[in-house]
Amino acid sequence: MSVDQTAKRDIPDATVARLPGYLRALGQMTSQGVLSVSSEELAHSAGVTSAKLRKDLSHLGSYGVRGVGYDVAHLNYQISRALGLTHDWPVIIVGMGNLGRALASYGGFATKGFKVVALLDRDPLVVGERLDDLAIQPMDALDALVRPGEACIGVIATPAGSAQEVADLLVAAGVSSILNFAATAIQVPEGVHMRKVDLSTELQILAFHEQQRFGASPEDFLEGAAR
Amino acid sequence: MSVDQTAKRDIPDATVARLPGYLRALGQMTSQGVLSVSSEELAHSAGVTSAKLRKDLSHLGSYGVRGVGYDVAHLNYQISRALGLTHDWPVIIVGMGNLGRALASYGGFATKGFKVVALLDRDPLVVGERLDDLAIQPMDALDALVRPGEACIGVIATPAGSAQEVADLLVAAGVSSILNFAATAIQVPEGVHMRKVDLSTELQILAFHEQQRFGASPEDFLEGAAR
């Protein structure tokens, strides 16, 4: 009890954000029968530099062997543990439109660590419908789904107009982590962790870089019109 | 011609990544009839601090009025211009499964700045099918779609197993920006801009924070098993 088996707490955010990428690369190596890997190889496969990879891993502990590399299975386990994936987290998806259905049947959940426990929708017309082995439930089923003191992740896949309302309901039910796919910014109280995935944001960032590459387009010369 | 109308080049990456958020907040204000906004209000609505917002905007130019705030319409225009959204960028979506269809009909493209010009799929069974007002085309239509010297954004919405192959085809056709929704890391040559959106990565990052909040779970005590 007094022995701290885990490495130093406080893994930098930037490192946490890259760990899933390492995990995926290790998974591919496992399925290829690779038993050991160097930081150089793993880094290339994950799309980062080897120095960055080694620095990242150093925050979890010392799991490599100098002169040799990393044991694929052991490193996979250690990263999983650091991320908290040694057991499944329950996930609730709200909004069963095109996007919600795509998410529900997405391979992403097949990855060890998550289990979709409920699909919710406001529309009585789709409630009751079956997707895979889950029935779509109405919104008021939410309170019974989230047990106090037990973690739960909510995924918002509704139209933008309903996103804030759904977020409020999730928070009220006790969900403390939210992944928002709706095309709008939502406000959550302090203490609730929120991440956003947004197509148009990503496209706009790409557009910026395309613009820099290809130079300004003709239309851009009507600058000053709004003066 | 010798007059540089645009502000200093080189907007920091971190700033570029936030500009879409400001744009969205400004759009909401426009639709609410708000004409002027302070950095404090806009920052809150976008979920950042006012100092960060002002610093970000300072990289585009000086578009506010001291003692007053920002003109919503003008700031909206200036950010759009900085991001290169004064004209529409053509987008090609590859992979017409659940996810591809969701993306094709997603509101994200409705945002000024993008136009889906083609839907592609490898499967002959879905080729020819109509979605909205576009017919799904076979993969070999790609070369005719991308004009040399003209920018084009490719979206990969295929299963993980096909993602690298599709990326190679897109690059070969001349696409220089790729948004990857497939659950795998893909390699692209230097000079091609690639961004990744991945459900399981986002969930795993949330899981890490949930774990920190709720503490270690019982299973975590079998540490050392892999020694």
Add this chain to the structure above:
DNA sequence: ATTTGTGAACGGCTTCACAGCT
């Protein structure tokens, strides 16, 4: 001989606090 783990230097982003402008 080879590859990890890490202090140290570096660079970029955020925060602070206030000068500058309306």
Add this chain to the structure above:
DNA sequence: AGCTGTGAAGCCGTTCACAAAT
């Protein structure tokens, strides 16, 4: 009086380069 724009300071993350380990 009020709010923006921005140097300066501080913080965080990345890169470098090498000591440590096998």
